[in-house]
Amino acid sequence: MTIETDVFNKFDLGTDGPSALELMSTIREFESRLPGYSEAGLIRGSTHPSVGMEAVAVGVSRALRDSDSVASNHRGHAHCLAKGADPGRTLAEILGRRDGYCGGKGGSMHIGVKELGILGTNGIVGAGIGLATGAALAAQAQGADNVAVAYFGDGATNQGVLSEAFNLAAIWNLPVVFVCENNHFAQSATLEEMVAQPDLHRRGEAYGLPSVDVDGMDVEAVSNAAAEAVHRARSGLGPTFIVADTYRYLGHMAGDTEIYRTVDQVEQWKGRDPINRLAEKLLTSNVLDQAQLDAIAATAVSAVDGAESFAKSSPYPDVSSAFTQVSEDIR
Amino acid sequence: MTIETDVFNKFDLGTDGPSALELMSTIREFESRLPGYSEAGLIRGSTHPSVGMEAVAVGVSRALRDSDSVASNHRGHAHCLAKGADPGRTLAEILGRRDGYCGGKGGSMHIGVKELGILGTNGIVGAGIGLATGAALAAQAQGADNVAVAYFGDGATNQGVLSEAFNLAAIWNLPVVFVCENNHFAQSATLEEMVAQPDLHRRGEAYGLPSVDVDGMDVEAVSNAAAEAVHRARSGLGPTFIVADTYRYLGHMAGDTEIYRTVDQVEQWKGRDPINRLAEKLLTSNVLDQAQLDAIAATAVSAVDGAESFAKSSPYPDVSSAFTQVSEDIR
Amino acid sequence: MNKPAQQLTIWRALNAALHDEFTEDPSTIIMGEDLTTWGTGGGIYGVTRKMADTFGKERVRDTPISEEVLISAGAGAAMAGTRTVVEIMYSDFMLLGADGLINQAAKSRYMFGGQFATPLVVRSNGGSGIGKAAQHSQSLETLYAHIPGLEVVVPGTANDAYGLLRSAIKSNNPTIFLEHKALYYDKGAVTKELIPLGQARVAREGKDLTIVATQLMTKRALEAADMLAEQGVDVEIIDPRTLYPFDMETVFASVRKTRHMLVVHEAVRDFGWGAEFISNTVQECWGELDAAPRRLGAARAPIPYSEELESAVVPSAQEIIAESLAAVGHRKRLLV
């Protein structure tokens, strides 16, 4: 059997560009509103917005099917939305409402959507890595050609489970793609202080995984790297490690004083903004004109307006639900 | 400050050779008797002899002081003996006697010797890695120039804690030497099946550690690599990862059917026997003559004879000791 | 029609349960260290013997020493629809995967509002008695019984081992299945019927004292009961078999009859599961007890290596006799 590893579905600006732009814009709008909800008391606990990092989830998800699995982390709304989650039900979950995907039991750090293969955002840094590895194992054992994706941050690369998962996936050729969103911070800890070897892809290589760096502020680059990795996985060629260089514009979560970075640094990264870059490319290559770009921006805003009114009007869950669904057949 | 990293105490055949030979021979004799004790019902539970692997512990320990720490694993008698543990008290512990280092409470997998910095052999594969990292942290925080060594097998390199420890040691420049005894098996699992990238030193490099491969059947090679690593650590230059290629001649533990390997393979490795090789070298370089070699062999046997009679004549511990030493000030 | 019962050792009964369940349900997989290459090819205590030959290396997998990912990947595979059995060589090592068990698997159904089932079984062995010392001999079942979302099974006979393992694999909830390392070679009649989780077994009927015990302690309680019978104390022994779900009704019924209670477990007595059984019983059967329920459990100490020390920290038949007499108020007749 020869497998043509270079025959994967490359990002096409004309067909993929506009939809990627719209999805990134929707995510941007969605995430940008979260701090306001926190301030207004609509969100309890912690929520972690991913403004600035949209290209990663959107780029990766283009290659995925509903039947593929995704295991996400604490900063996971974008992963869900890009995989096809409804913004209204996602936000309803974040606001703890009955129509949230988990009936308000999960909240921002525990959004799972079974029919989309979303094995949950996760409150434990690194934990999704094992879950995705397991979903890939399930696919392989069942002879299905599904793949699994684990999303995690640079901080999570210091969790031991990653090395275990790398090794297991490599020896078993599991159909899993490990996607590190390297935004250079783990809460307030800088990558430079927390690792001695900043070429994170070397960690994948050390365990035998093809490992690539990609510009995480460029949806096209992410998309192509992910499509190739997903194609490899689906073809039985095993796991890949993708390190996407990216940045979060907002604080780690509401209340972050951000004493660990400068405003300048944030501004510099905004110069590489993935939405602006794609919009410009679409404009200069005449795929879209300014009016069409404006329309996309407006669509994103109205999609999130719709999600917000859906979520806000959803009632809080019935108190009795607190005691159900712990175990099957056991109240 | 310039640190002369190449000024470390190289292995000298004339002065270090005879003592290394004697120590390896004693360990060989000691370990070879264990299966017999198991059969005779003198040892309960599991004991893991390291026959064939003597060069590693002996080579590493030459560079160590009593105040340095060592954290060992389940196959740890050699690590203890090479660090200076008394064979009689070590064996007494393995036989569960009162005069064992731990009063018979620990047994083979839990031999600790505080005054020699031996933080214990360990029943949990990989666990000593964290303990040694901590001992190195203690040395650094106290401004002492002690170093710590973690001994572990190839199988343990698949425990996540190793990657965490590599990273922590690297970013903090901890005075720790990670020594992997790669004997190509983890119980019955072969290295080839359990890792996809068999160059284990790459794992160290991926986290920023200087990492070296060494012939673990050559005490001189091990000794020099370890002396350099220990010198680096003591000088404040941080951790090193040493992968020693070696082999165990006996089964993983008593009762091992060894269906996972061939007799041929075992015999081939015996051709590289570290004791024979050193003895030959000492002979051909005229450091020792045959009579002296024979004397060393005899000394080793009589040392272990002594240990055996000491251990066997030590009484079993008093039952009341089962209930003490759980916590300080709390019975 | 039921087949006639066979006499099997516990390890063979477990092996049979795996074979039968894997034959019946092709979505099952099992993974663990040294499963197919150790001994005569069946893992450290033989339980997976011939599994790889029969079901192939896709479904029966030897793994690296990576307990953390084994357990969390097991949870992920289960959430993705594969019935997954993870063998952990000794239950002490399950602690390396505590996040996967407690933070992930146990909570996956609830957190996500009931969308996911997590049919994961983590099989391992606990218990002491064979000189494996502090890190290979713990009885940690109580830890898991305390965690909402987990089921905990502690079979003590070959028949229970068979019937409960099959039920555990069929369960859509994550299940901790703890065998006892000193009982693998115990033989018993196996009927090959499923046994539902959450049903206690009356191991001996009696009218004077209810002893609740599992695994090795059930065996010792049975020995003790014979000796106690000679002293005129007629003991009823209840083996809960599963700590969660737990069958308090059978215990209540027994205590209402005997009016006296003793719980014996190999887990450390302090904060061990016996306290739960006693607290529930006291609350439910207050006024129907003639004396305070009593507990025996391991000493507050790790398991020591040397044989006599190891025996000393775990309840013996003699101690069960003494506590039984104390429980029924025959303090004077205490044997030593």
Add this chain to the structure above:
Amino acid sequence: MNKPAQQLTIWRALNAALHDEFTEDPSTIIMGEDLTTWGTGGGIYGVTRKMADTFGKERVRDTPISEEVLISAGAGAAMAGTRTVVEIMYSDFMLLGADGLINQAAKSRYMFGGQFATPLVVRSNGGSGIGKAAQHSQSLETLYAHIPGLEVVVPGTANDAYGLLRSAIKSNNPTIFLEHKALYYDKGAVTKELIPLGQARVAREGKDLTIVATQLMTKRALEAADMLAEQGVDVEIIDPRTLYPFDMETVFASVRKTRHMLVVHEAVRDFGWGAEFISNTVQECWGELDAAPRRLGAARAPIPYSEELESAVVPSAQEIIAESLAAVGHRKRLLV
């Protein structure tokens, strides 16, 4: 002479304890995630504020997200003679280091025949109430109390937080020190005296019912007691403060006086520590109790996110009142 007590929040009291202990004992170190760079430079709840400025980056260390090695290295450092404090951001994450705690630190003194001390403190926070959901809100103290070799501290007031943290650091045993995330901003008088581990505190004197409770539940029990007083039930409240060592004598003395008992904890009720307190009390004070002791604990469920659900699974003051009345036999007067 004692200094006059200061009014401090719990986080400030903990911060003061760290400063005082680190000043007194130069062999102390602390490490954890975001200790010096988060917020205004004191970790997620401020407890390590100004520690790095005062004691330097050698002794106060920001770490990567590597809980497993943090805890096991903490154990190793402690065995090597450095008094080590590890801050784990939320106690749920301690499970990633369960091997280091349970298999290593807890057993190091015993396994090695008493040679080693392991002066390790693992500080973290437990508890619910602020919407942190299933993986940041657990009350897992019972798990650790069950493990021989570990000490478990659960302070509920600023004064206890100060005095117990200093004792925990001075202790030569590994100690799990669990703060409560919903109480960090509670204020109280702090005398800055050491409080030995293993001494319960009588939080309220009374003669009709003994309530044993910790942390947030002590607060709720105090509220409930005020309302119960109006109904003629005079409640005594015992806060054990440490679950191991545990001070049963104070509980026994109280129960002998009140003849009624209720335990309230935020940990899940099933197999929670309340059962231990009740079992011990029943055995010791049989015949001195007028009714069956009762327990309240969290429901058998993970902690849900949505506010009303979160409140519903944890005992409320209203439920404490209802259970108190049940415990003293005033079932008819139950409030709703």
